[in-house]
Amino acid sequence: ANQNAVGTPEYIWMAPYEGTLDCTECPSTRAFPGTSILYELYGIDENGCEYTHKFYVYVEKDRIIAVPTGFTPNGDNTNDILRVHGKNGTIVKRFQIFDRWGELLYQEGDFPINSETIGWDGTFRGQPANGGVYIWYLVVEYEDGMEEAFRGHTTLIR
Numbered sequence: 001a002n003q004n005a006v007g008t009p010e011y012i013w014m015a016p017y018e019g020t021l022d023c024t025e026c027p028s029t030r031a032f033p034g035t036s037i038l039y040e041l042y043g044i045d046e047n048g049c050e051y052t053h054k055f056y057v058y059v060e061k062d063r064i065i066a067v068p069t070g071f072t073p074n075g076d077n078t079n080d081i082l083r084v085h086g087k088n089g090t091i092v093k094r095f096q097i098f099d100r101w102g103e104l105l106y107q108e109g110d111f112p113i114n115s116e117t118i119g120w121d122g123t124f125r126g127q128p129a130n131g132g133v134y135i136w137y138l139v140v141e142y143e144d145g146m147e148e149a150f151r152g153h154t155t156l157i158r
Contacts, residue, residue, distance in 0.1 A: 007046045007047075007048075008046065009027070009043060009044060009045045009046050010025070010043060010044050011025060011026060011027050011041060011042070011043045012024060012025060012041070012042045012043070013025070013026070013029050013039060013040070013041055014039065014040040014041075014042065015031075015033075015037065015039055015040075016037060016038065019032075020032050020033045020034075020037060020039075021039070031057060033057055033059055034059070034144060035059055035144075036056070036057060036058045036059045037056075037057050037059070038054060038055070038056050038057075039054070039055045039056075039057065040052060040053070040054050040055075041053045041054075041055070061142065061144070061146075062087055063086075063087070063142060063148065064086050064087050065084065065085070065086045065090075065113075065138075065140060065148075065150055066084075066085040066086060067082065067083075067084055067085070067136055067138070067150075067152055067154060068082060068083075068085075068154060069152075069153075069154055069155065070154055070155040070156075070157055071122065071154060071155075071156060071157070072156075072157045072158075073121055073122030073123075073128070073156065073158075074158070080121065080122075081119035081120065081121055082097070082119050082120040082121075082122070082136070082154055082156075083114070083115065083116075083118070083119035084113055084114075084115075084119070084138055084140075085113065085114055086113040086114065086140070087113070087142075088112075088113065088114060089113075089142070089143040090112070090113040090140050090141065090142055090143065091110065091111070091112060091113065091140065091141045092108075092109065092110070092111050092112070092113055092115075092118075092138060092139075092140055093109055093110060093138075093139040093140060093141050093147065094107070094108075094109045094137070094138060094139040095107070095108050095109065095111075095118075095119075095120075095136070095137075095138045096136065096137045096138070097120050097134050097135070097136050098134065098135040098136075098137070099124075099129075099132075099134060099135075100132070100133065100134075100135070102135075105120075105124040105129060105134070106120040106124070113140065122156050128158070129156060130156075130158070131155075131156050131157055131158035132155070132156060133153050133154070133155050133156075134153065134154055134155075134156055135151065135152075135153050136151065136152055136153065136154060137149070137150070137151045138150050138151075
C-alpha cells in the first residue's frame with residue numbers, strides 16, 4: 001500500500017487464498033473462510049508509517065455424529081433399527097457392524113445421514129443376531145468434503 005498525495009491512509013488485506021474477503025483495500029472487511037485461516041493487514045497511516053497486523057480466524061465446524069448405545073429389534077417399531085444420526089448434508093460413506101470376534105455382520109455405504117430406510121436391523125444372514133455388544137465403524141463426509149472416521153459399540157437387546 002502506498003500513501004496517496006493527500007495523506008489518506010491505505011490498507012491491504014491479504015489471505016492465503018482468494019475469495020475469503022469482501023474487500024482487500026478497505027479499512028475494514030468481512031471474512032468468509034471455509035477453514036481456519038491467517039489474515040494479514042498491511043497499511044500506511046496518514047503520516048506515512050507502515051504497520052502489519054495478523055489475525056488468525058479459527059473456524060469451528062458443527063460436526064455432530066451419533067449412533068445409539070443400544071437398540072431393541074423386536075418388531076414394535078421403536079428402536080428396531082440401528083441408524084446413524086447427525087447434521088443433515090452429511091453423507092455416510094461406510095457403516096459397518098462387527099461381532100465381538102471381528103466378523104463383519106452388516107455393511108452399507110454412500111447414504112445420507114439420518115436415513116429412515118438404511119440401518120442395521122439386528123440380523124445376520126437372515127437370522128436374528130444374539131443379544132450383546134456389537135462394534136460399529138463408520139466414515140462420514142461432511143458438506144465441505146472433509147471425511148472423518150468414528151468407532152464405538154452398541155448393545156443389541158433381545
